[in-house]
Amino acid sequence: MPRRPASPCRARLCGNLTRERHGYCEEHADLAKPWTRGRGGRGRGGRPWRRLRRQVLERDQYLCQRCRRAGRAAEASEVDHIVPTAEGGATAGHNLEALCGPCHKAKTLEEAQRARQRGG
Template sequence: MPRRPASPCRVRLCRNLTRERHGYCEEHADHAKPWSHGRAGRGRGGRPWRRLRDQVMTRDRHLCMPCLRKGQATPAADVDHIVPEAEGGPTAAHNLEAICSPCHKAKTQDEARRARERAT
């Protein structure tokens, strides 16, 4: 496979050339962000996630939905998937709910247990 053509380093006024995907020469390789390649557009970060999270928290009145189903009013701290992404659930408002930290921890442990059982 042919090598990448050399391009100038992305650091301003640096005259070195590089063939790296991140665009920095060896001298400035520490400027490259490790999360900038591979998972583009995925994950829970940035403005789109914050907007969706705020929308779900407002919809659920900042109350933990699992606790509310049990008849308790508990302030929510997080937003979590109802059907986990690992089990095919989308990251959309209809599949998200506000949840308190203890419920979130218990739900995450239950999901991890189910994943381990599926793996065996």
């Protein structure tokens, strides 16, 4: 079987050549990530998340909880963490709430701004 042609290492500023499938030379082989499916075992996705999402929407009666607290009524289309996972929140029913699209977008922007202020 013919050998694989040599190609430049995928590591930034590395001039070495490699024949490895992952594209990294021996020096940078630790940068190669194993192939993972979907989200790599983290976060949401799949049947368990869909079930939990449906349970939260039913519990909150398909109403945006932020709008409800402000005295308005809006149909919820998203389910979001009350305490973000990046801040130590769990992906469990007690830490999830139903939100409408605009509230979800505003909340995500607030969280991103907080993360930038924290420096992470």
